[in-house]
Amino acid sequence: MDPNDSFREFVAAHQQSLMRTAYLLTGDAHLAEDLLQSVLLKVLARWPKLTHVGNPQAYARKALVNQYISWRRRLVSAELPSAAPPEGSYSNEDSTVVRLAVRQALAQLPPRQRAVIILRFYEDLTEHETAKLLKCSIGTVKSQTHHALARLRTLSPAFSELEGQR
Structure with missing residues (x-):
């Protein structure tokens, strides 16, 4: 079995939960995707060690929080918050x-x-x-x-x- 197969299985099993956490941290779907992608790259780099020693889901969650806090510290944005909620169709x-x-x-x-x-x-x-x-x-x-x-x-x-x- 290819070592990347176990990583793919991990992503398939936990992507939704991790994406929800990333979205709640960032408040933006696109930033959440970027955050999750950068964290999954870190998880992949440490995958062999994580599968033998650690808890990959806990590591990924911790990396999400740490990466988010790091991004927020460096964030210099020209975006202005809007009082108007985004459009969407909700029941x-x-x-x-x-x-x-x-x-x-x-x-x-x-x-x-x-x-x-x-x-x-x-x-x-x-x-x-x-x-x-x-x-x-x-x-x-x-x-x-x-x-x-x-x-x-x-x-x-x-x-x-x-x-x-x-």
Whole structure:
């Protein structure tokens, strides 16, 4: 069996989950694809070691977060945020409005807080797993989560019911 076959199987099995995480981090489908592609190249380069020693999915998720934070630090963009939501055809208008409000609010968080929120609430990782992934203490995860949720509550009424959760 070709070593690349196991990598192809890994990508087929985990691409959707990794793409969702990349999209939630970047807030843009095209940037998410770029982020995922650059991370998959890193995973492929370390594939033999990852299959023998590590957890490829955890490594890929951690690489996504690290690459995203690195990109955000270097980002110098001429793009201006728009108050108008993107066009699209959705069946449930209320859930669409909430989804857009959540996405816009997440986009206003600092990269580290955004990563913590996505890992804790979207990826459903524990505080310990999130701390390990971000190479920080559990206390840092807790405080980043607290500050991020407080900021989200001020940015969007969709987050008002998050009082006291997690």
